[in-house]
Amino acid sequence: MQPAVVAKNILLVTAHPDDEAMFFAPTILNLAEKASNESIGFAVVCLSNGNAEGLGETRTSELEKSFDVLGVVKSRRWIVDHPELQDNMTADWDRIIIAKVLEPYVLDLDIDTILTFDSQGISSHPNHKSIHRGVQTLIQNLGETSSKQPRRLYTLVSSSLAYKYISILSVTFGKVDVYGYRWMQMLENYIIEVLAIWYPEIMTPAIPRHPDGHAMPEFISGIEGYAKALEAMKMHDSQLVWFRWLYVAFSKYMWVNSWVQVSADAQ
Numbered sequence: 460m461q462p463a464v465v466a467k468n469i470l471l472v473t474a475h476p477d478d479e480a481m482f483f484a485p486t487i488l489n490l491a492e493k494a495s496n497e498s499i500g501f502a503v504v505c506l507s508n509g510n511a512e513g514l515g516e517t518r519t520s521e522l523e524k525s526f527d528v529l530g531v532v533k534s535r536r537w538i539v540d541h542p543e544l545q546d547n548m549t550a551d552w553d554r555i556i557i558a559k560v561l562e563p564y565v566l567d568l569d570i571d572t573i574l575t576f577d578s579q580g581i582s583s584h585p586n587h588k589s590i591h592r593g594v595q596t597l598i599q600n601l602g603e604t605s606s607k608q609p610r611r612l613y614t615l616v617s618s619s620l621a622y623k624y625i626s627i628l629s630v631t632f633g634k635v636d637v638y639g640y641r642w643m644q645m646l647e648n649y650i651i652e653v654l655a656i657w658y659p660e661i662m663t664p665a666i667p668r669h670p671d672g673h674a675m676p677e678f679i680s681g682i683e684g685y686a687k688a689l690e691a692m693k694m695h696d697s698q699l700v701w702f703r704w705l706y707v708a709f710s711k712y713m714w715v716n717s718w719v720q721v722s723a724d725a726q
């Protein structure tokens with residue numbers, strides 16, 4: 460059995476204002492609530508102010524409002540405006556610069572777990588894909604200089620387009636995974652109880668279990684969470700062209716976030 464590893468200080472890295480609402484709302488809602496009870500630390504860094512059409516200032520204030528809706532406190536959210544990390548549909552961001560910009564946040568907040576886009580970037584936006592590589596570079600660099608546990612990277616799973624747009628159905632799929640997992644845990648507990656009749660010491664495991672230690676890296680929103688995500692989307696007035704309404708109506712990411720752990724040197 461793997462020892463339970465529990466995230467204490469989590470950093471979510473996004474690329475542009477509205478990513479937090481479009482892709483990460485189920486995760487943010489869950490972790491921000493946990494952080495409010497001080498059971499974990501949770502912070503968000505957005506690496507650009509979305510200035511592609513000269514709307515940087517507007518989009519910054521829209522993002523602030525969206526963070527308010529999602530429950531990310533002011534002292535734990537940052538919007539970066541770096542000359543080499545500007546919102547641009549065709550530009551790759553330099554992985555070394557991303558690592559440099561993120562490093563102080565990771566060190567100051569004692570971050571042990573970083574969440575961000577996967578190598579597909581969810582929407583294939585090159586800025587998103589760059590962040591994935593930048594965070595890997597950062598974790599590699601810190602791993603070389605620190606005696607602490609290496610930081611862990613989790614990435615949001617990009618699903619195929621068809622799956623991406625089956626919103627309500629995906630809640631059902633997500634729940635099936637969760638129930639299947641709980642059922643396995645119940646079965647395991649039952650087997651242990653039966654074995655304990657002959658081997659009582661089995662009941663005191665060598666590695667104490669943390670209640671969250673085996674939690675699946677999946678966050679699922681109910682109707683209430685979906686409504687909050689929608690409200691956060693509405694804060695991005697300047698971005699709400701018609702096709703975004705289609706997105707919020709049909710996107711899986713408004714309801715479910717599935718995360719997978721990625722090694723810092725995986726491609």
Ligand SMILES: *[C@@H]1O[C@H](CO)[C@@H](O)[C@H](O)[C@H]1NC(C)=O
Binds near residue numbers: 495496
């Ligand atoms: C956090 O506290 C609120 C009330 O203060 C409670 O409703 C909620 O269940 C708590 N959440 C966790 C994860 O402990």
Ligand SMILES: *[C@@H]1O[C@H](CO)[C@@H](O)[C@H](O)[C@H]1NC(C)=O
Binds near residue numbers: 549
């Ligand atoms: C976006 O990136 C491309 C390619 O790197 C570059 O040619 C273009 O000038 C950039 N656009 C802006 C507005 O910076």
